[in-house]
Amino acid sequence: MCGGRGSRLGGEAEKPLVRVCGDPMVDRVAAALAASRVETVHAVVSPAAPETARHVRERGLSVVETAGEGYVADLTDALEAVGRPVVTVAADVPHLAPDHVDAAVDEATAAADDAVSVTVCVPASLKRRLGVSVDTSFERDGEELAPTGLNVVAGDRDTVQLTFDDRLAVNVNRPTDLERAEALCD
Template sequence: MCGGKGTRLGGEREKPLVTVAGTPMIDRVCDALHASRVDDVYAAVSPHVPETRDHLRDAAPAATAVETSGDGYVADLTAALSRVGRPALTVAADLPLLAPDPVDRALEAADGALVVAVPVSLKRRLGASVDTTVDHEGPALAPTGLNVVAGTDDDVYVSDDPRLAVNVNRPTDLWVAEALG
């Protein structure tokens, strides 16, 4: 998912092209997916990210761009899923510390739909922003942006992996990602 406006982050660049440790976030996410057991990588792009679309076309390893309207995350996700089908692993392009092993662990844990979440306390300890939480028993959890979308009710998979705890939504998140990345 890389078609949002990225207004909270600000700056001149499209959010997926913002670099962490010298590499655009979208490339970091695609590299992690290609190194995981994921077979095909698609990137949901919208009219809000023309440079990202061009970058993906020219990038290696490439991700197949799926055009969406840019009317919001849910609308864009629905459009992308209508193209690629379900079940599907979805990842936000703002998860630049993603690595193949947490992707593979999420896929192994999935028995239908799955929301991967981290403890809010982990995000706070790292200095990462917390924009939303997941209803789940036990400690407060925040979604990571890594999910398995299927036709079933969502299960929640809790990870303590700090690489899943940093979504770059604000300048302070970028600083945290740079420090950890």
């Protein structure tokens, strides 16, 4: 998912093209997906990010165009275009690794009918400890959890996969998040 404006981040570049560790975030996410067991990588773009659309096309990615009416509407359009099951990941998770993706896929396919959707989350307390923003959270079993931006959309049953991995706790939404993402570079 790489169609957001990135207005909270500020700066000149569209959010997916903001560089972390020297590379645009969208390239880092696409590389992690390509190195995972995922068979096809699609870049979901919107009119809000025309340079991103050009960039991913130049890199040979399959492109799904949406109306840019928000994350949920764009995700719905993307699901209609590519079907299910599908791994979804936001372009603002620059430290996504192939093992993160494969673990989410394993969780989704552990059920006999492969009909489980997975939301990968971190404790909100981890994000706060790292000094990164917590824009969305929910409570489960008395703990505040924050989605990482990595999901498997497969069926009607949902499960949460909890991770304590700092790399997935950093979504780049604000300048302070970008600073923390840069600090995690190898």
